[in-house]
Amino acid sequence: MSSRVTTICRDLSELLPAAQTACRLLFQECFKAGIKNIFITETYRSQERQNYLYAQGRTRPGQIVTWTLTSNHKSRLAWDIAVGPPQSLYDVTTLNRVGAIARKLGITWGGDWIGSIDRPHFEVKANWKLPAGYKLEGKLNVPTNSKGQVQLIVEDKKEEIKVTQAWNPGSPAMKTETENFIAQAVKEGIIQESHLKDLQNGTMITDRLIGLYITIQQRRSNK
Incomplete structure (x- = not known):
């Protein structure tokens, strides 16, 4: 068996630019909402690995983990997340909060799907753009394991104010x-x-x- 089908990619740079930006924005807004214990579990997934996962619970032992052979993971437009301590790995309350934030950002959340609900899953279309009123702020740390915490570092830019207006006496x-x-x-x-x-x-x-x-x-x- 090829090691490629069992190797999980958690690298954001493997996603298309639109998905990279959308993922970072989602983690940024989660941080601002006080959700800091979430992390990436998978980004890009090859067709070979998708086939391997699809076989689990069908032709291969184990629990079913995917419902499709054409996931947007292989299109580099999707990513999965999980929840770190003290919550459980797929804490429904936390994932629901993240899903609600995703909706506001125009990001598709697997928790909204009918029939095949997939709460840890998020994806966008290739033409996704930053929604009005939002921007990436500062330096963002997106964890790829349960030991990390989402961090956002925004530099405090203090502009020097110079008084350049003509003197205007009061009387x-x-x-x-x-x-x-x-x-x-x-x-x-x-x-x-x-x-x-x-x-x-x-x-x-x-x-x-x-x-x-x-x-x-x-x-x-x-x-």
């Missing part, structure tokens, strides 16, 4: 006081006259004005 009196303050600093030789002109013609920006104030105060205190 004419404030504008006059500020101009007098800058004009006096020009007379003292602390700053150049160009700063006063920029203030008067409205091209002075707030962060520059604050910098000038600090410079003037520091130089006056050092005299």
